[in-house]
Amino acid sequence: xxxxIVREIGNLEGRERSEVGARxxxxxxxxxxLALGDSVAVNGVCLTAAAIGGDAxxxxxxxxTLELTTLRALDSGAALNLEPALRAGESLGGxxxxxxxxxxxxVESLAADGFARRVxxxxxxxxxxxxxxHGSVTIDGVSLTVASLTEGGFExxxxxxxxxxxxxxxLERGDGVNLELDVIARYVQRLLGFKQERQ
Numbered sequence: 330x331x332x333x334i335v336r337e338i339g340n341l342e343g344r345e346r347s348e349v350g351a352r353x354x355x356x357x358x359x360x361x362x363l364a365l366g367d368s369v370a371v372n373g374v375c376l377t378a379a380a381i382g383g384d385a386x387x388x389x390x391x392x393x394t395l396e397l398t399t400l401r402a403l404d405s406g407a408a409l410n411l412e413p414a415l416r417a418g419e420s421l422g423g424x425x426x427x428x429x430x431x432x433x434x435x436v437e438s439l440a441a442d443g444f445a446r447r448v449x450x451x452x453x454x455x456x457x458x459x460x461x462x463h464g465s466v467t468i469d470g471v472s473l474t475v476a477s478l479t480e481g482g483f484e485x486x487x488x489x490x491x492x493x494x495x496x497x498x499x500l501e502r503g504d505g506v507n508l509e510l511d512v513i514a515r516y517v518q519r520l521l522g523f524k525q526e527r528q
Contacts, residue, residue, distance in 0.1 A: 330415050331370045333423030333465075333472020335495045339371075341407040342385055351390045352379070353400070357411050360386045368414040368428065372496070373470030373507040374398050375428025398430045399469075399505050408496045410470040423472025424465040427512055431456060434468075434508040436500050437482060445486045448500060450508070452482040459510040459518060467509040471495050 336359060343354040355371060363369070363386055367378045376388035395401040403409075415421065437449040450468070452460060460466060460483050464475050473485040492498035500506070 331368075331375070331412050331423075331426040331428055331470070332415055332421050333426040333467050333470065334412065335410045335471055336412050338494070338496060339409045339411045341403050341405055341409060344403065344405060350392050351395060351400075352387055353390060353403075354385055354387045355409060355411070356385045358384055359411075359413060360384050363413065370410070370412040370414075370426070370428045370470045372399060372410050373426075373428060373467055373509055374400055374430055397433070398507050399433055402505070408499075410495050410497075412470060424467075425512055426467050426470075426472060426509060428470075429509060430507045431459075431510050431515075432508050433505045434482075436502055436504045436506060438502055439500060442486060445488050446492060447476065447484050447486050448497070449479055449484045450482050450506065452508075454481075456508075456510060457481075459514040461514070464514070465511050468506050469496060470507070471497055 337357060339355050339357040341353060342356050345352045360381055363378045363381050365378055368375050369378060374394060376390065378386045379389050380387035390400055432453055435451045437451050440447045460475055462475055462478050466473055466475055471491065476484045476486045487497055
């Protein structure tokens with residue numbers, strides 16, 4: 330379980346890709362705090378530390394995860410939003426985040442809004458019912474509040490702290506982002522679907 334509060338921006342040091350998946354080597358100052366098997370959110374994707382050495386850890390990424398997230402297109406040196414798993418007793422600063430990406434969404438536009446930056450994201454139709462105004466959403470592992478709903482998507486407003494401490498500060502129009510929708514909304518949708526099927 331994560332909170333969507335990014336601990337640091339790390340870097341992809343290396344990537345080994347084969348027909349069976351990929352192994353990523355990720356530089357992170359907190360790597361020495363990890364144990365084998367610990368979970369780390371990498372751009373919003375829950376990965377497992379499979380090797381640890383120095384200021385870096387390695388994680389295996391299966392083909393399904395590569396197909397469903399932006400991790401498939403990462404280049405060596407890419408900046409990554411990193412968050413280690415929430416530990417018992419720690420503050421839940423954002424919202425409940427699982428690291429289970431629902432889809433890759435596209436940035437439609439960016440615009441200045443005072444000291445903030447508005448980012449409009451296109452949302453595939455099958456997910457639109459799961460986003461509500463002022464609800465929670467996770468973009469590339471960052472917990473955000475939905476500022477407004479748009480036709481075919483939604484907008485978030487990024488404060489200077491978020492722009493500086495995460496990779497969202499360098500987003501450009503057309504970029505793909507990992508999107509995780511609110512887990513409570515997903516369960517409600519599933520329960521309502523079962524109820525309708527039985528009627």
